Amino acid sequence: MLPDKDGPNGGGGVQDGPGTEDPSVTLFREYLRLKTVHPEPDYDAALRFLERIAEELALPLKKVEVCPGRVVAIITWVGSRPELKSVVLNSHTDVVPVYEEHWKHDPFAAVKDEHGNIYGRGSQDMKCVTIQYIEAIRRLKAAGKRFSRTIHLTFVPDEEVGGHKGMETFVKHPEFQKLNIGFALDEGLANPTNAYTVFYGEKNPWWITVRCPGSPGHGSRFVENTAAEKLVIELLNVKLHLCVISRLNTNECFTLGDVTTVNMTMVKGGVAYNVVPAEMDVSFDLRIPPTVNLQEFEEKIKAWCKEAGEDVTYDFAQKHMDQNFTSTEESDPWWHAFSSTCKAMNMTLKKEIFPAATDSRFIREEGLPAIGFSPMNLTPILLHDHNEYLNEQVFLRGIQVYERLVPALASVPPLSGGE
Numbered sequence: 213m214l215p216d217k218d219g220p221n222g223g224g225g226v227q228d229g230p231g232t233e234d235p236s237v238t239l240f241r242e243y244l245r246l247k248t249v250h251p252e253p254d255y256d257a258a259l260r261f262l263e264r265i266a267e268e269l270a271l272p273l274k275k276v277e278v279c280p281g282r283v284v285a286i287i288t289w290v291g292s293r294p295e296l297k298s299v300v301l302n303s304h305t306d307v308v309p310v311y312e313e314h315w316k317h318d319p320f321a322a323v324k325d326e327h328g329n330i331y332g333r334g335s336q337d338m339k340c341v342t343i344q345y346i347e348a349i350r351r352l353k354a355a356g357k358r359f360s361r362t363i364h365l366t367f368v369p370d371e372e373v374g375g376h377k378g379m380e381t382f383v384k385h386p387e388f389q390k391l392n393i394g395f396a397l398d399e400g401l402a403n404p405t406n407a408y409t410v411f412y413g414e415k416n417p418w419w420i421t422v423r424c425p426g427s428p429g430h431g432s433r434f435v436e437n438t439a440a441e442k443l444v445i446e447l448l449n450v451k452l453h454l455c456v457i458s459r460l461n462t463n464e465c466f467t468l469g470d471v472t473t474v475n476m477t478m479v480k481g482g483v484a485y486n487v488v489p490a491e492m493d494v495s496f497d498l499r500i501p502p503t504v505n506l507q508e509f510e511e512k513i514k515a516w517c518k519e520a521g522e523d524v525t526y527d528f529a530q531k532h533m534d535q536n537f538t539s540t541e542e543s544d545p546w547w548h549a550f551s552s553t554c555k556a557m558n559m560t561l562k563k564e565i566f567p568a569a570t571d572s573r574f575i576r577e578e579g580l581p582a583i584g585f586s587p588m589n590l591t592p593i594l595l596h597d598h599n600e601y602l603n604e605q606v607f608l609r610g611i612q613v614y615e616r617l618v619p620a621l622a623s624v625p626p627l628s629g630g631e
């Protein structure tokens with residue numbers, strides 16, 4: 213194997229010699245090179261790619277335009293008992309922007325280094341999972357398998373910008389109803405240890421802007437009742453609340469999914485050094501576990517604002533209220549199929565609440581069970597970060613995991629209602 217530093221796959225990495233790379237890895241790297249990156253994702257490129265895949269798999273692909281320019285693609289493998297509820301393998305096609313100057317390699321070149329680490333935006337979130345689903349299906353089909361339940365692979369746009377023109381709209385579309393879903397798999401997170409994390413619920417994102425009006429005036433004077441002092445009181449109140457985060461370090465039982473977090477993410481206000489501003493706004497990204505009483509929590513926010521000033525108000529840019537969990541009881545047939553397959557593969561599972569938000573929340577809101585799972589153990593959590601990468605061995609192992617999980621889920625016997 214000769215190192216080829218400036219091969220067609222992007223400079224800087226050591227490439228496999230011709231014909232030595234697993235074709236599944238090659239396909240993954242090809243998909244990473246598509247620039248489905250916000251703010252203007254090349255969704256047409258993704259659709260062309262998926263159409264080609266459907267042709268290779270000899271499976272039909274349906275396109276549902278949920279909003280102008282926003283298409284959900286669905287590849288379907290019909291089961292031998294199509295009246296039974298189906299299994300959905302969901303993934304989003306978009307990725308978040310990059311700070312290119314902070315990357316070791318071009319984030320859209322899919323460079324593989326000498327350790328087999330494949331660098332690229334989306335390598336963990338979640339282009340790996342898309343290709344792992346596809347490759348598992350390809351192998352199962354090639355082995356002549358067929359299962360009782362229908363399997364749908366759904367490829368959804370705009371997850372990274374809140375899903376309004378993606379899954380949120382799709383779940384209300386008649387084509388979604390037609391999928392006759394029994395159970396869905398969607399994305400999870402990497403785990404740096406040997407274990408795999410699985411997510412059975414999600415925290416609710418609340419994005420809030422607090423508006424602090426105040427008296428203006430010359431920057432040289434003692435101005436009372438300023439916007440800035442209200443903003444500081446608001447921040448102090450929120451900061452007190454932030455103390456809960458320290459519980460993460462003191463109690464091993466807590467994970468990020470179990471505690472409310474808050475970050476101040478934007479501040480706006482001011483026009484000149486010597487003009488006291490008439491308004492200052494501060495925005496927060498709050499993530500609230502499904503166990504928290506949301507009405508009581510909003511009362512706290514109201515009280516913080518009131519303390520900061522009678523005229524201080526807040527608006528929501530996102531306010532999710534879904535507190536559904538997916539069952540992880542051994543008596544649940546879907547969870548049993550999932551967990552017993554993992555056990556048979558000697559995989560250790562850690563059950564958690566997802567700390568951010570994924571398209572699963574829209575599926576769970578429809579009353580359907582969904583598990584968040586990206587088979588990446590021994591991998592640092594690098595989604596949305598600089599130098600996001602996935603090792604090719606971990607990626608390949610993930611395909612084997614789905615080669616076992618998909619048959620188990622698609623063979624779950626009819627449920628009590630005959631579904």
Ligand SMILES: CSCC[C@H](NC=O)C(=O)O
Pocket residue numbers: 371372373374375417530568569570
């Ligand atoms: C509130 S919609 C935003 C969804 C986004 N999802 C992935 O990062 C997130 O910030 O969790």
Ligand SMILES: [Zn+2]
Pocket residue numbers: 304337338371399570
């Ligand atoms: Zn994602």
Ligand SMILES: [Zn+2]
Pocket residue numbers: 308337372595596
């Ligand atoms: Zn993401």
